[in-house]
Amino acid sequence: MILIQRPADITPSEITSEGLFRQRRNLIMASAGLLLGGGIAPATGVAAVSDFPGLKPGPFATDEEKTSFQAVTSYNNFYEFSTDKRQPAKLAKAFKSRPWTIAFGGEIAKQQRFDVDELIKKFPPQERIYRLRCVEAWSMVIPWVGIPLHRVLKALNPSSKAQYVRFETLLDPKQFPGQRGSLFGSSLDWPYVEGLRIDEAMHPLTLLAVGLYGRFMPNQNGAPIRLVVPWKYGFKSIKSIVKIDLVDKQPLNTWNRQAPREYGFYANVNPAVDHPRWSQARERRIGEWSKRPTLPFNGYAEQVAGLYQNLDLRTNF
Amino acid sequence: MENPAADLFLHAPTRQRRKLRWPPPAAVQVRWVTRSKPWLFLFCLTPLLLTLWDVYSHQLAADPIKDLTLRSGRWGLRLLWATLAITPLCYITKLRSLVRVRRMLGLFAWFYACLHLGIYLVLDQGLAWQFIGADISKRPYIVVGATTFTILSSLALTSTQGWVRRLGGKNWQRLHRLVYVAGITTSLHFFWLVKSDITRPMVYTLVLASLFLARILHHNARRQR
Numbered sequence A: 001m002i003l004i005q006r007p008a009d010i011t012p013s014e015i016t017s018e019g020l021f022r023q024r025r026n027l028i029m030a031s032a033g034l035l036l037g038g039g040i041a042p043a044t045g046v047a048a049v050s051d052f053p054g055l056k057p058g059p060f061a062t063d064e065e066k067t068s069f070q071a072v073t074s075y076n077n078f079y080e081f082s083t084d085k086r087q088p089a090k091l092a093k094a095f096k097s098r099p100w101t102i103a104f105g106g107e108i109a110k111q112q113r114f115d116v117d118e119l120i121k122k123f124p125p126q127e128r129i130y131r132l133r134c135v136e137a138w139s140m141v142i143p144w145v146g147i148p149l150h151r152v153l154k155a156l157n158p159s160s161k162a163q164y165v166r167f168e169t170l171l172d173p174k175q176f177p178g179q180r181g182s183l184f185g186s187s188l189d190w191p192y193v194e195g196l197r198i199d200e201a202m203h204p205l206t207l208l209a210v211g212l213y214g215r216f217m218p219n220q221n222g223a224p225i226r227l228v229v230p231w232k233y234g235f236k237s238i239k240s241i242v243k244i245d246l247v248d249k250q251p252l253n254t255w256n257r258q259a260p261r262e263y264g265f266y267a268n269v270n271p272a273v274d275h276p277r278w279s280q281a282r283e284r285r286i287g288e289w290s291k292r293p294t295l296p297f298n299g300y301a302e303q304v305a306g307l308y309q310n311l312d313l314r315t316n317f
Numbered sequence B: 001m002e003n004p005a006a007d008l009f010l011h012a013p014t015r016q017r018r019k020l021r022w023p024p025p026a027a028v029q030v031r032w033v034t035r036s037k038p039w040l041f042l043f044c045l046t047p048l049l050l051t052l053w054d055v056y057s058h059q060l061a062a063d064p065i066k067d068l069t070l071r072s073g074r075w076g077l078r079l080l081w082a083t084l085a086i087t088p089l090c091y092i093t094k095l096r097s098l099v100r101v102r103r104m105l106g107l108f109a110w111f112y113a114c115l116h117l118g119i120y121l122v123l124d125q126g127l128a129w130q131f132i133g134a135d136i137s138k139r140p141y142i143v144v145g146a147t148t149f150t151i152l153s154s155l156a157l158t159s160t161q162g163w164v165r166r167l168g169g170k171n172w173q174r175l176h177r178l179v180y181v182a183g184i185t186t187s188l189h190f191f192w193l194v195k196s197d198i199t200r201p202m203v204y205t206l207v208l209a210s211l212f213l214a215r216i217l218h219h220n221a222r223r224q225r
């Protein structure tokens, strides 16, 4: 066994490739998180790592306590993998999130395809610490790394016909076991589709997130690129996006199509309008025992209530 | 003497041969059942013990209250199904004494249902009665859950020999037929609480249906005889 190696002994094939290095490091960090114990992993220990050198904090940050990295990456609603919230972390390990292309189309000057890393280079992301409120009445505080969506959209020169933005998740049953369905049908119609009104998409709060806790987006959180719309229920924040189209009609989003009585197009967080099967008045912040009141627009009313002045939020839930 | 076992059977005196026939005599069955009861008790307790271990070692999901709610509900359902499976098992195996484990299984189903409801009331809702009241009156899956719990409780409380005597065998039996209703309302509870994927409630309901079917087939066969 050779104990001392001269640098020249390291052949190029022994140098860990960037992607592999990242995978291994993620694995090591994930196991470190596990060792520190569920729910109590200190948020600071992981924030030190950065996949985004020179990352700067952006506006709108909440100073509430962040949900631990461990909880954020082990408790995921990601039906493409499984309807069980603990499964995505296990099933997403081998997910291939690079190379990854996003196709932009519809009412824009020129149809374009971007590699995700190209997009990150072109539109430097910022850190945005937002509340996330799931439609199932639980919530988290997550330090996202994201590109304000309006920057990307403006660069695409949308025409006046672009009234809505339609987003689509990757369709790949080989990688997404949840897309294969069972004897009794599939949990949802695939691919997952979401939509925003153009003014919602252009709002400075709306992000194309490419990471969290200073790292590239973990697979189970919607790698490599996902939407984050913090004043809407989590299901609006579509994951693993491959297609973004600017369109003239309101897109039919997946959950609205699945159960129109329960999930609307807008899905703004609203404590006054219950889900037919549970109350939306309160929520459980992950890591806390008792429930707390849910705030209108998830606490972002000051920024976004103006968008909905002429809209009846009871019928447009 | 090629096959000593067969030889023993063929040349055994009639008394001994009767002993080898299936089903074994009641006394033998009772001995088997009595011996396995402590193990069954322990088996029914393992989900609780494993869960307590997970609580202790921080292995519950990130939303521990939801995790506990789902686990207890799931085991309540499974043990209720196990309770309902005993009679068909008696028919199939011809081991009539198996019914002697039915009460224990039923009581364990009720026990997990109590934990389930307790977790919901205390941990999930924090005993906020205005919210609980709204949940019970407005949400169909909670209504059927509460119906199931009421049925299971009344069956558990009247499960003793004393209550059989007090009610009279016929009435007692009539009351305890409500367990079929509890099976159906548990299925409904499950169907109405899932968000989109009905695979799990469907599978459990098919199992329940086949348990019911086994009883119906047995009764029809007996009537024709």
Ligand code: HEM
Pocket (backbone or CB within 6 Å): B069, B070, B071, B072, B073, B074, B075, B076, B077, B080, B109, B113, B116, B117, B120, B142, B145, B146, B147, B148, B149, B152, B186, B189, B190, B193
């Ligand atoms: C008043 C009585 C009851 C209440 C308030 C209640 C409430 C609940 C709640 C809140 C959930 C979680 C739903 C979700 O968010 O996903 C649940 C799930 C469940 N409950 Fe109940 N429940 C009751 C009675 C019962 C009974 C008596 C049983 C069965 C013996 C039962 C079996 C289940 C099952 C199987 C689940 C789903 C577990 C899973 O998804 O794996 N529940 N119940």
